[in-house]
Amino acid sequence: MATEKKFTGGDLxxxxxxxxxxxxxxxxxxxxxxxxxxxxxxxxxxHFLCRHEQGAAFSAVGYARASGKVxxxxxxxxxxxxxxxxxxxxxxxDSIPVVAITGQVATAAMGSDAxxxxxxxxxxxxxxxxxxxxxxxxxxxxxxxxxFAIALEGRQGPVLVDIPKDIQLAQVNGCLEHLAKLKNKVKxxxxxxxxxxxLLSQAKQPxxxxxxxxxxxxxxxxxxxxxxxTALPSxxxxxxxxxxxxxxxxxxxxxxxxxxxxxxxxxxECDLLIAVGARFDDRVTGKLNEFAPHAKVIxxxxxxxxxxxxxxxxxxxxxxLKVNLPALAVPLSIAPWQAKCQQMANDYAWxxxxxxxxxxxxxxxxxxxxxxxxxxxxxxxxxxxxxWAAQHMRFDDPSNFLTSGGMGTMxxxxxxxxxxxxxxxxxxxxxxxxxxxxxxNVQELSTIKRFQLPVKIVLIDNAKLGMVRQWQDLxxxxxxxxxxxxxxxxxxxxxxxxxxxxxxxxxxxxxxxAIAAMFDHQGPYLLRVKINAQDNVWPLVPPNTANDKMxxxx
Amino acid sequence: MNNYQLTIKADDKxxxxxxxxxxxxxxxxxxxGISAKVNTGTNIGTIELMVSSExxxxxxxxxxxKLIDIKEVRVDNSVxxxxxx
Ligand SMILES: Cc1ncc(C[n+]2csc(CCOP(=O)(O)OP(=O)(O)O)c2C)c(N)n1
Numbered sequence: 001m002a003t004e005k006k007f008t009g010g011d012l013x014x015x016x017x018x019x020x021x022x023x024x025x026x027x028x029x030x031x032x033x034x035x036x037x038x039x040x041x042x043x044x045x046x047h048f049l050c051r052h053e054q055g056a057a058f059s060a061v062g063y064a065r066a067s068g069k070v071x072x073x074x075x076x077x078x079x080x081x082x083x084x085x086x087x088x089x090x091x092x093x094d095s096i097p098v099v100a101i102t103g104q105v106a107t108a109a110m111g112s113d114a115x116x117x118x119x120x121x122x123x124x125x126x127x128x129x130x131x132x133x134x135x136x137x138x139x140x141x142x143x144x145x146x147x148f149a150i151a152l153e154g155r156q157g158p159v160l161v162d163i164p165k166d167i168q169l170a171q172v173n174g175c176l177e178h179l180a181k182l183k184n185k186v187k188x189x190x191x192x193x194x195x196x197x198x199l200l201s202q203a204k205q206p207x208x209x210x211x212x213x214x215x216x217x218x219x220x221x222x223x224x225x226x227x228x229x230t231a232l233p234s235x236x237x238x239x240x241x242x243x244x245x246x247x248x249x250x251x252x253x254x255x256x257x258x259x260x261x262x263x264x265x266x267x268x269e270c271d272l273l274i275a276v277g278a279r280f281d282d283r284v285t286g287k288l289n290e291f292a293p294h295a296k297v298i299x300x301x302x303x304x305x306x307x308x309x310x311x312x313x314x315x316x317x318x319x320x321l322k323v324n325l326p327a328l329a330v331p332l333s334i335a336p337w338q339a340k341c342q343q344m345a346n347d348y349a350w351x352x353x354x355x356x357x358x359x360x361x362x363x364x365x366x367x368x369x370x371x372x373x374x375x376x377x378x379x380x381x382x383x384x385x386x387x388w389a390a391q392h393m394r395f396d397d398p399s400n401f402l403t404s405g406g407m408g409t410m411x412x413x414x415x416x417x418x419x420x421x422x423x424x425x426x427x428x429x430x431x432x433x434x435x436x437x438x439x440x441n442v443q444e445l446s447t448i449k450r451f452q453l454p455v456k457i458v459l460i461d462n463a464k465l466g467m468v469r470q471w472q473d474l475x476x477x478x479x480x481x482x483x484x485x486x487x488x489x490x491x492x493x494x495x496x497x498x499x500x501x502x503x504x505x506x507x508x509x510x511x512x513x514a515i516a517a518m519f520d521h522q523g524p525y526l527l528r529v530k531i532n533a534q535d536n537v538w539p540l541v542p543p544n545t546a547n548d549k550m551x552x553x554x
Numbered sequence: 555m556n557n558y559q560l561t562i563k564a565d566d567k568x569x570x571x572x573x574x575x576x577x578x579x580x581x582x583x584x585x586x587g588i589s590a591k592v593n594t595g596t597n598i599g600t601i602e603l604m605v606s607s608e609x610x611x612x613x614x615x616x617x618x619x620k621l622i623d624i625k626e627v628r629v630d631n632s633v634x635x636x637x638x639x
Contacts, residue, residue, distance in 0.1 A: 121568075121569065122569070122572070125572060125573055125576045130622045132568070133568060150622060303620070304616050304619070304620075305613075305617050305619070307616075308612065308613075
């Protein structure tokens with residue numbers, strides 16, 4: 001006679017996940033998380049086996065960013081848990097809601113240097129928004145509910161829950177807890193609307209500086225209506241791309257190290273900077289004390305700690321952008337300044353003229369952007385190709401451009417695309433990668449194969465660690481140290497080994513047809529675009545330099 | 555270098571002290587002294603932290619306040635002083 005299966009910590013985990021609407025998780029099993037994988041067997045949650053825990057973490061990040069839901073990943077203790085860390089750090093830097101569940105050795109073995117024991121709870125302190133270690137089965141449900149609440153509340157971020165094996169196996173007493181409502185601990189000061197409106201109405205040359213916080217606050221409509229009513233010239237950070245409608249005639253493009261000339265010059269000249277969900281990152285500001293030197297600052301944010309962190313502000317508007325942006329939406333009389341900004345946008349528009357038959361990556365990415373279906377989501381890796389994608393592709397929502405901003409993590413693109421595709425099975429997902437970055441999580445091609453995910457990979461191949469090579473050429477006297485990748489594998493054979501159709505283009509004349517073929521193909525596809533190893537990303541603001549002193553292609 | 559004394563009230567939760575110490579170090583403050591005790595009746599801990607830094611104390615207060623288990627952070631100005639050296 002079969003004995004009745006008891007309801008364990010592992011079962012409870014899946015019940016709580018389902019309570020939070022979790023349908024998909026990314027993970028990799030191992031000894032200390034086996035009871036959870038055993039409970040998975042009977043759960044309705046769909047698990048995506050990745051081929052490295054870093055891949056699982058990035059897929060959870062991509063899933064969260066593409067869908068607005070919490071991304072969930074699983075790993076075993078020890079090396080499984082440490083492999084998650086880069087993904088968690090990435091999620092922390094870009095404020096992405098992720099819940100990571102790690103298995104841990106049994107409580108009795110903890111602290112004894114047991115097999116595959118690592119203090120992941122201690123390691124998590126610097127790379128999560130919050131973390132828990134569950135040492136009593138009666139706490140498990142409450143902790144899991146809190147983990148979801150904390151990941152989503154205020155400024156979003158990753159939360160880790162470490163669950164020892166005996167807790168996963170323990171019998172659950174009592175019934176399932178209801179969803180916890182997190183008490184809002186930080187009381188935000190009342191929005192400083194009066195003084196901000198005064199600053200706005202006095203300004204002659206104001207600029208709207210849009211960051212990733214707008215998308216995270218789900219305040220795209222409020223931002224666009226604010227931009228429309230005020231008719232402010234606007235610039236965007238890397239993570240803010242897609243928040244402002246790229247067709248808005250007052251939009252000047254991305255600012256910062258590889259920003260457009262118009263965006264950077266306008267910000268340097270402005271007399272009022274209205275920062276919305278942006279944090280004055282060093283890649284944005286260049287030399288901080290010469291950034292927007294004439295500007296007063298209004299700063300909208302959800303995180304009190306961002307106010308005055310890198311730039312003193314004149315008015316701080318703390319709280320929900322959805323509420324606060326409409327409060328400041330007043331028409332402004334700034335016609336001469338608008339005209340000047342539009343003139344700069346025209347004068348410094350991108351030039352796609354590129355003599356010769358070698359392929360010009362910016363033109364390829366522009367063409368892909370023009371041909372891609374509506375609601376396409378683009379992920380990138382890190383390097384020159386990432387900056388070219390940011391400069392030359394157009395996005396109508398931040399959830400359609402997923403790039404590792406704060407951490408700049410190579411290896412992000414492919415697993416993030418997997419997560420995005422799982423969350424949006426009907427949308428086209430494109431990963432723009434470089435030949436260096438591609439190899440950092442190349443094992444995830446196997447995940448693409450296993451789940452037949454129709455991800456399109458555009459591999460910009462310069463046989464170099466291009467961005468580092470560019471800096472060595474420009475700032476280290478051309479001493480090219482460890483940036484040559486001439487011995488790359490045959491990427492076409494490699495893709496084919498994972499049942500991914502692949503094609504190389506080496507000349508401009510082949511590009512349009514190859515892009516069309518990629519979109520026409522139903523399944524996953526790799527388009528390898530061979531470019532000149534010497535091509536650089538322009539403009540470039542050198543390190544510790546004011547943003548108006550950018551280097552340009554000469 | 556500026557010296558400050560912080561008085562922090564926190565829920566007596568796992569690793570709350572480690573979190574405070576980690577944030578303090580990472581945000582560029584040296585710890586010159588610490589005392590910590592828990593009221594077992596209320597389960598609220600009180601941590602007194604003497605720190606020094608070139609940076610403004612507001613930066614640290616805001617970051618400690620963000621930690622989930624923190625209830626209150628006060629800067630005791632009467633103890634703050636400029637270090638001549
Ligand atoms: C994990 C990680 N390691 C190292 C770096 C430093 N880094 C930044 S860009 C870059 C080169 C990227 O090369 P590739 O992916 O081929 O892109 P490309 O610049 O050639 O377009 C490197 C090594 C990084 N950002 N992330």
